[in-house]
Amino acid sequence: MRRLFGLALAGALLMTPVALAQQAAPRELAFTVERDGAPFGTHRISFSGTADALTVNIAIDLKVDFGPLTVFRYTHRNREAWQNGRLARIETATDDDGDAFKIVGRSTPDGFRLDQGEASGSLPKDILPTSYWHRAALDRSLWLDTQSGRLRNVAIQRIGEETITVAGVPAKASRYRVRGDLEMELWYLANGEWAGLEFVARGSVIRYQRITPADVALLPDGAKPAPAIASAAP
Incomplete structure (x- = not known):
């Protein structure tokens, strides 16, 4: 279960950083996490700042x-700084049932540098982390694992539109299938x-149920739908 939690859970939301950053007050997106239909925990994301510094x-x-007795525990903390729509800095700390991980990265004039993590060194300037909230990740075939700092090759396919539950209310969402170094289903x-996540870990189905209502002032000027992606080969 450990490896899959690190790969699939580290990180998660919705629109471009610039659009969201126009909201000065902190905003939060929250999910309950279920394991085989039973409560497992929470995943929360908060946003604050300005368009220049999110x-x-x-x-x-x-x-x-x-x-x-608690027989398994997982905690992950991730702080991302964005400047003008670009990831400027990331710091994460994870306790995966007793195994500790930490990554630190920052933008440079020529790209993005990971100072601590498995892929330490220079990375592409447009690298996006596996926090999933930045939907532009759907256009990428290379993601930065926010737990280990490893680079993950993925292929993404849009499956189609489905009806899911958002804060107890039916909502239409597009489903995306991720395969490669990571395997999961994402809904937007x-x-x-971002509206949902599902993956399998050690035979158990892990599913995110969004508890934040749609359109909770997170999109001040709207946002274009995520693009229809046929595939993105690694």
Whole structure:
């Protein structure tokens, strides 16, 4: 379960950073996480700042209890700084049931440099992390793993439109299938907001249920729908 949690859970939301950053007050996107239909934890993302300096804070807290005992625990903290739509800095810390991980990265004039993490060194300037909130990741075939700092090759296919539940209300969403170093299903609303996630870990189905209503002032001037992607080969 550990590796898959690190790959699929580290990170998650909705539109371009510039559009979101026009909201000065902090905004939050929240999910409950289920394991085989049972409560497993939460995944929360908050946004604050301006169009020139957007700050994104991500918190994932998961655990499995057996009676009075906690038999599995996962925590992940991710702080991203964005400047003019570009990832300027990222710092994450993860406790994967006792195994600790940390990555630190920053933009440079020539690209993006990972100072701490498995892929330490120079990375592409347009690299995007596996926090999923930036839907432009659907156009990429290379993602930065926010737990380990490893580069992940992925291929993405748009499956089609489905009806899912968002904050207890039916909503139309586009489903995307991710294959390669990561395997998962992602859902985005028509306005671009991240709406769901599902993957399998050690035979258990892990699913995100969004508890934040759609259009909660997260898109001040709207956002274009995520592009229809046939495939993006690694």
